[in-house]
Amino acid sequence: MNSILSNITITVNPKLFVKNPETSELGKKILEQSIILIDEIGFDNFTFKKLGERINSNESSIYRYFESKHKLLLYLSSWYWGWIEYKLVLATNNVANSMERLKRAIIIVTEKIEDDSATLHINEAILNKIIVKEFTKTLLTKEVDEENKEGFFLVYKNVINRLITMIEEVYETYPYSKTLASSIVEGALHQHFLKDHLKTITNCNENVSPTDFYLDLIVTTLKK
Template sequence: MPNLLTNLKITINEKLYVKDPETSELGRNIIKNSILLIDEIGFEAFTFKKLGEKIQSNESSIYRYFENKHKLLLYLSSWYWSWIEYNLVFATHNISDPVEKLTIGIKIITQNIVDDISTPHIDESVLNRIIISDFSKTLLTKDVDEENKEGFFAVYKRLINRLIDMITLVNPTYPYAKSLASSVVQGSLHQHYLKDHFTTITNLSDQDCLSDFYIHMIKKTLL
């Protein structure tokens, strides 16, 4: 993706952290290495003790930033969806044609992610792998309704609502814009997961066609 965030600061719900990790070198180091460690060993095996060993810091120092690893995953997910949203807004704000705007929006959401050099402590390509494999773990919990009320998924929902607006501009009479938009966002993660683990049930394993697939499906549906 283009380098778009040089002069922007992503704001995360304050209830997701004890201390804002962006305010210190240690905090940024925690974010950077938590992404790398989760990608290396998986979220289930990830602990603050292991992260402390990786960054050569006491486990207690990590708890000064995050209450637990679930809140950390929610933080990383919110950061990721905010980054996608910023890219979506910048890529489409000067586009007047509704079909072209929707097409670009789908590409932003579904394309392969590369690292953004303007965020040196976060490798978006690695974070994307975590979102593909672990974002559902933030949703499929007993506390999801309460966490939703707390605004922990506000950015995720806001991104989907932007896509809903784009769909409605293309076809105001289409009655399922919300379901279609959320299916694109969540479905793109699922298709990438299938590509890595269940190659016989997705065309994505044979070719880089995810954006083309969703653009084709939505145009056939709306036009």
């Protein structure tokens, strides 16, 4: 899969950046080091000044790529979900059985993420940790409706819509396919967080993964 992904460019809404960071070494360094720094200190404590110090560059040079750290987080989130969507498509392509196809999709969107060596400046394992902890900060804002109209969450919704289609292929008349699909994608992030930080309120642990739970959930829920 890595060899295939290495030939694919993840497309991100151009309204999220001033200059495409993928077009220069500085831009790629901004992406690479912002992921590492946000993971180290958290998004609330993250600033462009601190990032500039990390990459030995002026703070103003970062603003030439992103107008705010919120837009940077939206960019990273969009890139992540675009990467997940590519993995999902590759994992389910040419799988004839609808339940098997759905199970493979569930694994992709709920499993623990390993770094993909095909993308040298993006560490997906660390980016996943950021998505688990910080993704809701892209959604739970006063600007969410306007940003949704701008298409900032389109790739995230694409992943969910693919799951919706697969659920309906398994059980055409199931009345809650959208709610189930969005609950799986968002819930998996939450269960990974609970597993690492609030262990007493989840059954997920070193032996039981969020993937195990959601595979069991869909089989039980979609029994006809």
